[in-house]
Amino acid sequence: MEIVPMLPEHAAEVLAIFQDGIDGGNATFETAAPTWEKFASGKLPEHRFVARDAERVLGWAALSPTSDRPVFAGVAEVSIYIHPAARGRGAGRALLGAVIDSSERGGLWTLQAGIFPENTASLRLHEALGFRMVGIRERMGRHDVGGRSEWRDVALLERRSPSIG
Secondary structure (H helix, E strand, O other): EEEEEEHHHHHHHHHHHHHOOOOOOOOOOOOOOOOOHHHHHOOOOOHEEEEEEEOEEEEEEEEEEOOOOOOOOOOEEEEEEEEEOOOOOOOOHHHHHHOOOOOHHHHOOOEEEEEEOOOOHHHHHHHHHOOEEEEEEEEEEEEEEOOOOEEEEEEEEEEOOOOOO
């Protein structure tokens, strides 16, 4: 497995993995993967990575700005999605490590993640790599899953840079 910058040539696989996460019901409030153009425009170009093996993209991670206000220029939100066949093989740890490293090099002082509390694997991964639980945002949004709409809580995690800020 190798970690490489996310490029347009990875678009179809990245968006398919994103859609798989959407379909699973415990990754995001989104209901459909966007176009590549919309997806890419919402991510920081220097902080987007894919994990690949010889055959395919195993997963992806990217940082998004949390605000366009200059005071928050060093704060970004983490997104990470792993192909179901690649889960448990270290791709998530490698990808999250890559975005943490790139955030440190890029001068970001806070990374945050919003994770459904039911997504225990993602919570454990983030905590293992230095994120701390800030709290649970109760009834954060209504989520349509399997033809029904329900309120969902979101765990808010953050990682403060030990060397920036």
